[in-house]
Amino acid sequence: MKKGILIILLFICWILLTTPIKSYEIDWQILIVGLVISIISGFIFGEGFTESPHKFFGIKRYLWAIAYIPVLIFWCIIANFDVAYRVLHPNLPIRPGIVKVKTRLRSKSGLTALANSITLTPGTMSVEIDPTGYLYIHWINVKTDDIEKVTELIVRRFEKILERIFE
């Protein structure tokens, strides 16, 4: 099953890279070569691909992932204007520090997605991940250093959706 998922993903990547559509006619040679190559590399590399392949078959996960994209883009744009304000201000209004937060996510892909989202949102950047559920975060404008309050401010807005996608 792992090999089948990897073969499908590789074949989609091949189609996006080569675009076998020339003036509304499908180019079958490119499609067949891509299918053969993705089957070979899927059988070679399929074992180390993912830990829990049954998660790929929940339709609800894909719907929540589509709902997650506008949230991420909104916070990303807010973050950019925040950074532009802090950089162009003549006095550099920053109070940096490293704080610690707690998360409910446990799976590796969920923790990775949470750390990447934290890095793209206003003023925060993940520094170290503890696999027992703690994250160290560099915050450019520290408001409080209490664990519960910091978790409420930084992590909660992503955790609700990421739990439904990856757990």
Next chain:
Amino acid sequence: MRETLSLIFMVIGCFFNLFGCIGLVRLPDVYNRLQASTKCVTLGTCCVLFGILISGPVNISFKAFLTIVFILISSPTVAHALSRASIKSGIKLWEKSVVNKMEEE
């Protein structure tokens, strides 16, 4: 219409790139620099590539889409790896930093 829209996205993206690089020069220590430059340059590059995506023919659009997805995944990973490397190799925070939970424990 489509050309104008893609040109607007490219101008916005280039300005965000410039802000990120100004942050790279002005901010005081490596963690703040990493933060400003990673955020601004990631969204700026995605804006420029989105301009390419809505202007070009189909094959260019697909490649631009793949590049956007790859950069959105890879750039925060690089920031995380570099910040952890500089913590492990003993680079101090800025002297006016407020709190450091990693040294207290």
Next chain:
Amino acid sequence: MITFLLVLLLFSCFLCLYRISRGPSPADRVVGIDILGIIVVNFCAIVTYLAKVDFYMNIALSWALLSFIGTLAVSKFLEGRGFDE
């Protein structure tokens, strides 16, 4: 208009080069090199817009990939671990 965009990107390149030459610690220089790599991707994208030829987009994609792998390797080296962990 495109010339204006290229001048903005060139100015960002010079700011990155300033940080690479001045950075007090090795990590600062690596940050500058990484950001310089992503700005090269921007240049390739704008050249694609000018020429309407798709192989510049291939250059952009493979440049992003190689820059990512190179920076990860250098950060492992700074951390003081082997490359095979």
